[in-house]
Amino acid sequence: MENIVKFDERPDLRDPVFIEGLPGVGNVGKIAADHLAEKLNAKRFASVYSKHFPPQVTLDHECVAHLASNGLYYVKDAGKNDLIFLLGDFQGMTAEGQFELAEEFVTLAISMNVSKVFTLGGYGIGNVVEDPRVLGAVSSASMKPELERHGVTFVPGEPSAGIAGASGLILGMAQVRGIDAACLMGETSGYFIDHKSSAVLLKVLMNILDVDIDTKELDERSQQMDEFTSKIKEIAEGQQKDQLGYFG
Template sequence: MPSTEIKFVHVREMPPAVTNGELHLVCGFPGSGYVGKLAVDHLIHELQATHIADIYSSSFPPQVMIRTDGTADLMKNSIFFWQQPEGKTSLLLLTGDSQPSNPDSEYALAEQILDFAGRLGAKQVFTLAAYITGVFVDRPRVFGTATDAETVATFAGRNIAVMDSGGITGMNGLVVGIAKLRGMKGICLLGETSGYVVDAKASKAVLESLLGILGVTVDMSNLEKRAKDTEMLIQTIEQQMAAGRRLQAGAESQQAPQKPRDTTGYIS
């Protein structure tokens, strides 16, 4: 059955040709804890990156997003461009309102993103994601995987824990995997998070690792403020959980003691 998906790219402005240095694609899709999206949104804001393209798809949820200026807009993925003044490093920064709702559309979107980045000369792709543990931590670790062993070997020196099992689902995995088939280097950096809250602490940890690899410096103060908000939220949740456990323990202690069961019965 032919696909009925409708998707298109609206190019706002083509970036200048990258003649010196390297062009990297960095993707921050919305997902658990918004780890990747927060990191890329922070980069876009602090670097004052240029908005160059939007990708629309009928595989996104059927709704509009209300922006901070009060306007409504179809759900989309957006690509921004930034280049160091000296021209050593250039970035394509992708952020989005949603990931596609089905596997076929995820593959199609990943191909389209890489087509666009490839035409502009990108040779290396990063996806920023969440490493979900289900527990709260004070200092989130950063995990990583890459499409080549040489890159993986550099992780230890950057305090990035190497993933040696499991899988990465959704766009964060597909973009890296398809990039490898195209002869592009792919790296996924994952910030340790509980998965229960929007986790700016994990975003900050991932972004610091990314910037170390790229050799780019940005002001982190705004993200640090959001990370402190995350800490306060986690503390509130932990206090509520502790209070709930105390109430449960108190209720159980007030129950009438039960008569011990006869353990000599027939066992089948």
């Protein structure tokens, strides 16, 4: 086996858009995708098992075992397009595994006639971001004007290190196979799970997809993060003053 794809249902979707939200930098992409899928009552229709995931089962509160997997979910009639979500707790554990899985997902997307692919991620910049932007990378320059209108920023050549992992590979593989694709990245420090960056990313994505959901929970967690960040900053500044006084 490379991968096993198990379908619970074969949904009939209208011009679907494919949205990847697997774990990554600050879990920015995962949190946004999970939140959107949950609020839209996305329904799991397929599971992907792979020898490239960790060799283990996890247990739920019922002691029922679950082989490591990624899940595919769908939503009908939410916005301009039907939606397919790729969600889960794992990425491939090796470079080769990541390629095998990205190819699997893009092949699945093609078999379901997706018209566009969005991969969601975080862009780690190494320090706390007060007003995170959403940076974009695209399979073709022609996609940029529309994304810019919906709040995506394009910084020439950024991220300069490229995009690694599922978000990068699914974008690249979709491009090779001739499907329009973009990676949307919320700016984040890269040091912790970043709900604020996720909230910003989610709102841009909602704009693009023309869907409307309640983001209150995410907004509240964003605000908590802001308060926490301010407090840290005050303490840091207080310490600096003390030190100046000490030497003054």
